[in-house]
Amino acid sequence: MNEDIQKYADIIDLEHPTSKRHPRMPLIERAGQFAAFAALTGYDSMINEVTQDSMTEKSDYEWMDDSL
Numbered sequence: 001m002n003e004d005i006q007k008y009a010d011i012i013d014l015e016h017p018t019s020k021r022h023p024r025m026p027l028i029e030r031a032g033q034f035a036a037f038a039a040l041t042g043y044d045s046m047i048n049e050v051t052q053d054s055m056t057e058k059s060d061y062e063w064m065d066d067s068l
Contacts, residue, residue: 005012018024025033
């Protein structure tokens with residue numbers, strides 16, 4: 001690691017460059033840029049529907065647990 005510091009010693013303490021032409025993007029917009037997107041439209045609703053169906057099926061068959 002010491003070699004890496006020595007390799008970049010001439011630039012390590014320099015100020016981060018800022019553009020005069022392009023203003024910095026607000027943090028909220030930057031965060032939105034990397035947020036997850038819905039690549040599969042309707043996927044969430046399908047998962048919720050299947051979950052609800054399986055919960056209903058389980059409650060329909062709960063009486064079988066007593067007989068086993």
